[in-house]
Amino acid sequence: MKDFLIAPSILSADFARLGEDVAKVLEAGADVVHFDVMDNHYVPNLTIGPMVCQALRDYGITAPIDVHLMVKPVDSLVPQFAKAGASIITFHPEASEHIDRTLGLIREHGCQAGLVFNPATPLSYLDYVMDKVDVILLMSVNPGFGGQSFIAGTLDKLREARRRINESGRNIRLEIDGGVKPDNIRDIAEAGADMFVAGSAIFGKPDYKAVIDDMRRELAA
């Protein structure tokens, strides 16, 4: 397993030429495509669904697609995204009536499953499902928009999540999403994250490779 994964959030990509932009960011050295799904109900914004995921696969994108569901309800979208080529599906526990069932449903459909924690959502949602998650995603902004600032308190929460993962002895990814940039990625990694979502920091710059190289340099330092 690769130590650190960089997952550009395509929320900040050019939607008018999405396939091309995603191919470009992968060529620039990204590992995973982070795919933000918003429903204008669970979060106050509306983005993309399974058809767009399928379109990226049809375009020839073979990298893992990490589908971050900011939707309520969750379950009906799971089979659709699995069929459309999702590799990882994460959801917010507050948005599912039956968290254990939703995690099982994701795995049954052949995807890796994960829970997402908003800044004020307690990690105790993990208490009885550590054996059912492949990914833990901590939000370091309130979900709904790109380009917000990293909430500093998330560093302590990352340490707590890392402790839980180590104690479990399981191979669980610890993903961070929101306000990640070259100048804070090292502190975030030191707090325990090993998968880094970055939207505006990467797509907001003309040279994706330069930003990703900067991030890797910081991670290696």
Ligand code: DX5
């Ligand atoms: C926010 C999304 C993020 C967002 C991150 O709700 O889940 O993935 O795109 O964007 P930046 O990196 O710009 O904070």
Ligand code: ZN
């Ligand atoms: Zn996201």
